[in-house]
Amino acid sequence: MQQIITEHLNAQEAKNKCPICYISLANSLGEHIRKEHGEEEFRQTVLKAKESGMADPEIGSLFGITFKQLEEIITEAYGVNISMLKKRKKVKYWAPKNFKEENTTVWSFKQRGNWATHDGRYRGNWSPYIPRNVILKYSKPGDVVLDYFVGGGTAAVEAKLLGRSCIARDINPAAIGLTKENLNFTPPEVLFERHPIYEPEVSTGDARDLSDIPDNSIDLICAHPPYAGIINYSSKVEGDLSKLSIDEFFNKMRKN
Numbered sequence: 201m202q203q204i205i206t207e208h209l210n211a212q213e214a215k216n217k218c219p220i221c222y223i224s225l226a227n228s229l230g231e232h233i234r235k236e237h238g239e240e241e242f243r244q245t246v247l248k249a250k251e252s253g254m255a256d257p258e259i260g261s262l263f264g265i266t267f268k269q270l271e272e273i274i275t276e277a278y279g280v281n282i283s284m285l286k287k288r289k290k291v292k293y294w295a296p297k298n299f300k301e302e303n304t305t306v307w308s309f310k311q312r313g314n315w316a317t318h319d320g321r322y323r324g325n326w327s328p329y330i331p332r333n334v335i336l337k338y339s340k341p342g343d344v345v346l347d348y349f350v351g352g353g354t355a356a357v358e359a360k361l362l363g364r365s366c367i368a369r370d371i372n373p374a375a376i377g378l379t380k381e382n383l384n385f386t387p388p389e390v391l392f393e394r395h396p397i398y399e400p401e402v403s404t405g406d407a408r409d410l411s412d413i414p415d416n417s418i419d420l421i422c423a424h425p426p427y428a429g430i431i432n433y434s435s436k437v438e439g440d441l442s443k444l445s446i447d448e449f450f451n452k453m454r455k456n
């Protein structure tokens with residue numbers, strides 16, 4: 201099965217033949233796997249297709265699942281909602297090319313930005329241009345930046361590159377794992393010449409309980425809350441507010 205899927209069983213072939221038992225299919229591949237091989241095998245085959253780089257719409261039509269169902273399978277398997285299952289590529293450059301700070305209230309970026317370790321792997325992560333602009337505008341080197349919804353670590357990576365100290369938290373341990381992975385770099389010496397580099401303090405934590413952080417110790421909060429139920433970031437993490445509507449989210453945030 202793995203071989204067929206990774207060798208680009210192209211969707212066309214899989215429409216006609218089951219990659220597990222190789223029999224010719226009378227009904228859809230998804231239906232066949234569920235019925236003959238069971239739910240677990242179905243989920244594993246979907247994940248294999250995703251790992252092989254097959255596009256989401258193609259997976260959807262091959263297995264008869266919606267985008268939401270595909271997200272659920274991935275989130276369940278990886279503990280976190282990620283759009284790419286492949287590891288990130290090598291760093292090509294450390295800062296955006298021709299960067300100019302935003303000066304108006306409407307910010308628009310031609311590309312999402314893939315300098316340093318940034319990529320679109322963590323679903324719904326923000327473009328690194330956003331924390332870069334916020335950090336540059338509202339803090340100075342050596343200041344302490346807090347992101348208590350750090351997700352895959354975009355703001356923490358920017359804080360590190362820009363010589364800010366950073367406290368980075370997320371309720372989901374798998375997101376914290378991704379953040380640590382994304383922070384696992386040594387910036388080039390030219391950045392050390394401009395300002396010291398501070399290694400962010402990264403830990404699992406609930407944004408509603410910051411009681412361990414001393415008063416007046418944070419210079420800037422640069423945090424990106426979840427999307428009011430549009431993107432679910434985990435399947436079972438207690439305290440994850442991403443499944444809530446806007447009103448429920450504010451109620452829960454106010455409670456502590």
Ligand SMILES: C[S@@+](CC[C@H](N)C(=O)[O-])C[C@H]1O[C@@H](n2cnc3c(N)ncnc32)[C@H](O)[C@@H]1O
Binds near residue numbers: 322406440442
């Ligand atoms: C929109 S994402 C942040 C994405 C991040 N800016 C990035 O670029 O990767 C919102 C994050 O809030 C986290 N979250 C949800 N409830 C939380 C809570 N109670 N405390 C801390 N983090 C929480 C989710 O796990 C998710 O990673």
